[in-house]
Amino acid sequence: MLLILSNKKQLLLQAKSLLLSASFQQLSRSSELTFTCHKISAIFKQSRPALFNNLYLAMSTQPAKDHTEGHKIPFLLDDHTVTTVRESKILVILRGLPGSGKSTLAKEIEQKYKENSRLFSADEYNIKPAIRSSDGGEYAKLDEDLNTCCERREANLIVLDDTHHDRERLEELFDFANKYHFIVVILEPKTPWRLDCGQLKDRNHWKLSLEELKNLRPALEKEIIPLYFGWFVTKRDEDALRKTSQDFLEQLGNFKPFKKRLQAYGYEDKHKLDLLKYFGKTPNILHCTTKYCDYGKVTGSEEYAQQEAVKKGYSKAYTLHLTALFVTPRTAGARVELTEEQLSLWPLDAEKEVMPKDAFPRGSRAHITLGTATEVQDVQTGIDLLEFIKLQQAGGEREDMGEICGGRIHYYENGMWMLTLPRKIELKTIFSGYYGKAGVSAPQRGGKKVLLPTCQVM
Template sequence: MGNCCGKRKDYKHVKTDENEIADLENLENSQAVTVGTQQRLEFVIEEERSEDPLHVEPPALLKTEHVSDPEDTMDFPFFRDQKTINHIQKCQTMFIMRGPPGSGKSSLVRQMESIYKLPVVCSADNYFMNEDGQYKFNASHLPYAHKDCQEKAKAACSRGNKVVVIDNTNIKRWEMKPYIDTAKANQYVVIIVEPRTKWRFDAEELAKRNSHGVKADDIRKKISGYQENAPYYFGWFLTVSDSVQLKDIAKDCVIESVKSYPEIRDKMFPNIESLADLTEEMVYQYFSLQNEETPCLLHCTAKFIGNPKNPVPRRAEYLQRDDVKAACGKVFELTITGITITPRTIGAKVILTTAQCKLFDKPEEEERDKFLASSTNRLNSLGQETATSTLERGRSAHITIAAADGVKNVQTTFDLLDICDLEWRNLMMGKNIESIQIKCGSMRHIGGDLCEVDLSSPIRVCTLFSGFY
């Protein structure tokens, strides 16, 4: 029986005690996992979206700043948490600085240069530095300076430099977009960094502190034009290598499911007359699994944010939460326990720790909870309190590995919830679902067109919590 609802499987690798949370989130850099072979799985499908910049006044920005210690302007996990530093050292990460002149960006960049090995720092200001190291600004050359900066970032990402830093003011969303596009094209996780200095929105103080003589009036204009930098969603981002290996595991699972269960095969290939007519290439093409030339990053979504014109529930609240801001740019470990397969999606089931569940916010799961908790059959068999308690928060946590043509990634959430519901019903009816053994675990046809693989050994992966912009 799966672990979507009712009692959670007691995997010895999974710790959920509050006292052990720090252990889970600070995993050892050298830790290995086993899935068929002894390989380190360090595993974000990146979805396209339209830019929708929104102007936000500085007071609103101040509300969303995370300042755990007003005196500590270096209180970022990528500076203080050694496990996070170790992870970033060997992954592809782009830091995009934001803030008016004099707000403290340069100090943060110097800290990055002292911690990380050979980071590539891209700044439009460098274009105006002469051979003697003097800054000679020419406003008419500003477009060339930014073009030069963008090209340097592209070159660094193409080479695969582990840490790339964009050191510009980036007041507007469109100013960051070329770098975000470059990061997406080269499988970099983006972390947007804003200084936490007390004077970061004080034009008079910024005029005194900036090194290029920018006047208070000019700085004031920049501050008034500051735009919101909320991501499309927050999530735990896997590395390229772990994304590829997880996809490989899923390939084996989906082939076995199509071979073993006609209910799934007939939905995917209604015109196939016999199993002999079906090839692995056809299955891979159905889920776009055949193209490995451009590997993508996979991710587990924590919270869909969307845009302010069509806000999702608790959008503003989530953006202002201190624990969310503290988590950005920090390494977390995710535990993958199974693979789900339907004619629509392929997903990886994720078991969240108590701390990760607090970051996880899925309205779709809550809507399903309300329906199930009020179900007459459920109430009659369990009672109100028990019926609600068996609906585990975070049970829809997953990584979308692939989706069929025309199917949105969010469908994986509904497919997984459907699997949870059927597992609960089978449990209540005392129905035992037979499983078959495959290479990576045991596979079951849950019902309808739903299939699930319980991995013989849970996969633990290092992920970086950040936003997708």
């Protein structure tokens, strides 16, 4: 009897040590633990069933811990990202097969940002993972609560936990994000079994059959490619930059040297030109595009999305630096100076795409569009910036017109003006993608003049 008790104590200590020191992934293939468990089972299962059941329960909860490796995302571990997320409006869309680990990841994110986040789980609305009904009526209550949450500004970080295998449903969520000006981040669990229907059959609480899981898998195997990848400015810094842009345009519009050179804008000289109205069309969320993909239609899009730097950088926070503001008859923008780390996300051919015959330093095209003239596309802003740089490289003449907004303003030619900032503007951003409906342009703000309090350049 004493020998049996001694064995019990020794085996329990051995099992406890394994459970505490190894990851579940290691445990699941550990022959030592398997042998230990068999011995524990033989000793305790009949003589001490309660103790055996407690040990089994402890082991059965280990899958909740095996997400640690797969969940090493910036949202949870990178301090700069955590700080930046708290200043942003972000819609996190979790997608994956039932049982793949979405709920665990969702709760980790919710707990990390519990002071300003809200988690919406399809499970709580009894929405079973399946081919959705034709009218999508099963999402009516969830969507109602989602809209109420945003209208009341109850959270600036919203986490949606669902399979999100249906493209039409995703497009509805993308429209929702655009309506409330949320940055969209799509995350998937990285657990080893996330696409293993054999294991998922036993893991999902909906008790979906192997065949049902296989029917859902194809839609979740293919990565979602956005319209474009880029750095999206946090809500706080975006508001400040829009105010700075407004102040710049107002001062430039009233600047006497500018009024004497209006022919390129289609007006007679000395005419009063309201640049805020002229550049009344602005992006829904200010951003610096890295790669335009057109949902995978552009050559090289999938290769870019698979780059290690892009995968590691996705959902991570970066600080961008603005060095100048500029205006042409077509666009108003801000020049971005990229760091070495940020250049790892910059496509090698970004400048050649629009000016194949010219040579520019990598990252020269990096910019933020602040506004465009009627019917001018945002892509023109980067082209205009390269025109400035091309003139600078050629040693083209530029006129120093004095000082506005605390910086030096220079005139180049054909209505091109550039303000060198007295000090760089720092912007906190999240690296993600713009997602929407294929064939539909990204939404713009415009049509109405938004009055913002006057401010000075940051």
